[in-house]
Amino acid sequence: MNLLKTTLTATLCLFTILATAQKYKDYEFPEEVPVYDTSLKQYEEAVIEYYYSLEFKIDENSEVLYNFNMYTTLVNSDDAIEANNKMYLSANNSDYLFQKARVINTDGSIKVLDQDDIKEGTYENEEGNEIKYYYYALEGLERGSIVQQATYQMKRPSYYGDKVYLQGNEFRLKQEFELIAPYHLYFDFKTLNGDFEIQKDTNETEVNRWFVEIDSTEKMKDQSGFYPNVVKQAVLYKLDRNTAQNRSDITTYSNAAPFMHKSVNPELTKKQEKALNKMLKEMDIDDKSELEQIYAIESYVKDNFQIVDNNADQLSDLDFILENNACGPTGVTMLIESLLGLKDIENQLVITTKRSELRFDPEFEAYLFLDKYLIYFPDHELFIAPTNQFGRKKYIPMTWSDNYGLFIRTITVGDISTVVGEIKYIAPLTSADNYDKMTIDVDFSKSITDAKVEITKEMMGYTAKFLQPFYHLMDEEAIGNLKSEITYMVHEDVKSDDVEFTNTESEDYGVNPLVMHFTTTDHPFVEQAGEDYLFKIGELIGPQAEMYQESERQFPIEADNNRSYIRTITFKAPEGYTVKNIEKLNFVKGDGDRENATMYFESKVTEKDGVYTVYCEEFYDKIKVPLDEYEVYAEVINAAADFNKIVLILEKQ
């Protein structure tokens, strides 16, 4: 969601432009049936041709964007049929001018989609948003059929930056992208993840046309550990010049920054100022340090205002916000900025993206990257995320860091203030900020197979994100269910009836680790082999991710965040038994020694007075792992999984 509402377009058309005809208005499927190479039959589903066109037009003083896309797909399997015989088109942000489809069967017969068969309805998605869809079923599909669909939509023009994907879950033989604009508008492009260049069509003189043809794009493999939208082949575009007005560098952050700054730093009315000062008084923070004041303001707003993911005008109106305790992303940022302003706390507005969906590009300035708000405090080197209801302090959403962003600040020289924007890097939190620490003791004194296992698990920061911010909202029944099921985190066959949690208040998140503690004698950690016992010590640490069977990686790894895992296991051999293969617990893997590694796993065991202490440390301070480092990464991941398999023999003396 682009935060910058495109009110800047008003300056675009001062001239009456000679309107040229819309290129695809009267599009009909060609008479000839598509021909394709038989080698395509090796694919269950192959796109013979994909065509994506954007046409910016200025018609009678209004500005419109026409989007035409067409694809021709060969379906060769039942799965491909199932994937193509039902079509859903989301209709929230565009008007459909036409939707045409046809099925060409192996006997040459053609079934054309009847327009009356296109249904309309709304669907509520997981986030509770209602999305309008047009949908239909395609008749007559069989193995070997070709499906052709052509969609023509009218949208609000996106001059200031957008992204078009040119890769998907099926092999694409030929793709073509084009962008057409009136002769006085010049766009700029950047291609991503592919070996292709956008060219200008020198044959076109009435309009500006840019295009590219791409051959043989491989399909996205079904692998894990990366974000598909980030690695897909794509094109970025934006409006750069308007020769009719002699303007260039139109889409730049230096143009956007003042506007963005103003939208969250309005002039307060007397009434608003009074209300905000009252809130500050309630917080009672006058004698606190600046950092504590920042934390208090953030907590107060997030505890008392509901942040709705909607940028409706009302939700950005401070009066409405104060009256109704509800706000949108711009609204809450404005509220916090205003409170910080009243306390004179220096800060910078930072705008970035969620890198799991769209990486902020440090070279290509475009407004689609202005999506998520952060506030940066240079004196404290601290980022907070005003819009994240349950996040606190430096624990901003994971995928907003290890990313670039636009840092906006005010420079004041004498009486003159200027707002400037600068692209800078948002560093992620380290593995020390996000740890999972387990302290485990195993007591064989009363029983070997039913040894008493005591586990304390401390989860700090993002590691506790799934539970700590919400715990205080859970009712008794939910907590009961949680306690009876949470031992799953250690082993699915572990049962305990004394599970306890500490540091469960809302202020604890980001400050204190969430602590879970329980004891159990009902577990599968000890096996019997005649007189001897097998102690499955590795399983005490819980299930581990593993990458034993990975096929060749198509894309590099990208994780959510840096994290660390520390395990300390203590036990004494049962009376009359010796631990035979304890040295198995000494091993290390990583891309360097402990002080210098970015990916590391070490296990070591020591013994004193008959008590064994196993100390295991694992950390990842690398979010993006390039392909040539993948092997080391897998080795470290698998080291933890290897530890998980370790079985100690308790041999009868």
Place this chain on the structure above:
Amino acid sequence: MVRNTQIYKSSLSLGLSLILSFVALAQIPNDYGYLDYKEKLPKEAFVQIELVSEDVFDIGKDGLDFYYQFSHKILCLNKRAIGLKKRSVGYDEFFPITDIDATLYYPVKGKYKKEKVKDFIDQAVIKNEISFYDNYREKQFKYENIREGAVVELNVRRKVTDEHLLSSRTFSRDLFIEKEVYRARVHKDIDMGFFEYNMDSSDVVKRVYEDGDYKIYEWRLDKAEIKTIYGQDKYEDHFVPQVVPYLRSVKNEDGEKEYFKDLDGLYNWYSSLISQVNTEKDSSIKALAASITDGIDEETEKVKAVYEWVQSNIKYIAFGDGYGGFIPRDPDVIYDRKFGDCKDMSCLTVNLLASLGIESHFTWVGTNSIALNYTDVPSPAVDNHMIVTYYDDKGKLYYMDATDPNLKFGRPAYSIQGREVLIALDESNFRLDTAEIIPAEVNLAYEKIDLELDGNTLKGVGENWYCGYFAEDLHANHEGISDQDAKDEFVNGVLAKGSNKFQVGDYEYKWDEESKDTIKLKYDFSIEDYVNRVDDKVYVNLNLSEELNQLKIREKQNTPYFMDYKHTVENIFELDLQEGYVIDYVPEDVKSSTDLLEYEITYQKSEHHITYHLTLKVKAIRIERDRIKDWNDQVDELISELNRTIKLISK
């Protein structure tokens, strides 16, 4: 790195509402009992103050006049009230809404204010259900000022447009119920039936009385405590208390018009629906049938060929608008579209066979998520599915459900095992039968593996057979994966045993297309670091099957437990020790048998071999509440056996 277990996602499913209400609170008065309920139910979010559901079965000047009136009042006890802000009431052509009104009473500065909802948005809605398209719509509205202490009131009136299709009434106990009434007001000339089930220990009180020209049936639940059900949601019909109204007959000038007085009545209506199919055997159907059966002489083989053609060539897309959910499309339309729902596929099958002069039967059935039987109540509420049946010349009954592309010809889908089936013989005659419950021996997962030790690695060459429903399930999943790497990973997952270092080498997957009953998987594998060695001692646990640990039913379950199907698991693992080892310890044989579950683990030793033989048989598809503990105890004993390891001494 810790694996993302389900726990990370399930925090939201643990009854958590993340929607918060931040409106400043003043004292909330007790006009609606807020203070009393807060004291009585401090942890609860809502109380059902009143729910009145009145079904009116009347006769008007134009004939039958059936309508439903529903009204409820719910009190919000905490901030989770905000979850009720956005509301919707669904409807379709059979139960259109004729009236709807909603009111909110909310506390402001110690007093209750009233807000009548003004805007109702009428919307076509896509649901995530079986129908691709039906005429489901919603009236959507908001209680703008909802907050803690508020009371929401909703009244809905619906017309019943088809007297054959009536709604059932359930009594759920998710909220504390101050007052709940289900009332049926029946005109004296109408004979209504009410089938009640799951009502014992429900606390529902029934009363029947006369009121002028009407007979009133009333079921009341007052001051009812919350009763949380822990069970498989899919089967809730089997334990939630319900009343099923059905129209038996109506007096008229000619005497009586019969509806569902008995099964004949129900069948007559069903028969009238399927007779609306245009079955003029046009040439495309005749030609198709001929081409499918070209070269096949034997009748049953012809039937199989036709069934399997429909299975693989017609995809499932259900259009449930209007009577589309009840009357099949014409066979030539289905063939042309290449898609349809269960009735369409049945219709095409019946007509293809009819064009060959072969008789087959439309057959109605309810899947096992429905608890009702035709012998309980003659009502469409009993079924939700249609298939085709065929009798061969020896009178053997074959089931044909083309909606499942991998279901063996003749075999019922596992969701209809033990269910009654209503078989159409002709326009007025039917037969009632019961779909068999496939025996455990048929649904077999058999593994025969030759094992050897290679250092700390356990290596093996195996041949697995999956039969019956096992084969069908496995094949459906296998076919659903197009990416070869993903397919390999899937097979690795199916075969995985011992530990997650299990790695398949080469494998050969063979689905028997002819019988649709068996999958043969030949493979070799290794499990690194599975064998534990210390000095001259070697430890290896031959209880390799990972599924055995998952048989337990969670303790909280307070409803019957349903299995998909009875089944048998058999593992024969032969460990070849060659010359290198002496057997020091082998666990004792164990055996346990009840009517629910049977298992046996034996170890046979010879000089250079140990043969591990496990058989496990799940003998029940339904475990009653009072037997769940028996089942779990037996499973616990089995699990403790799985911890026993073989000990060898290497020479």
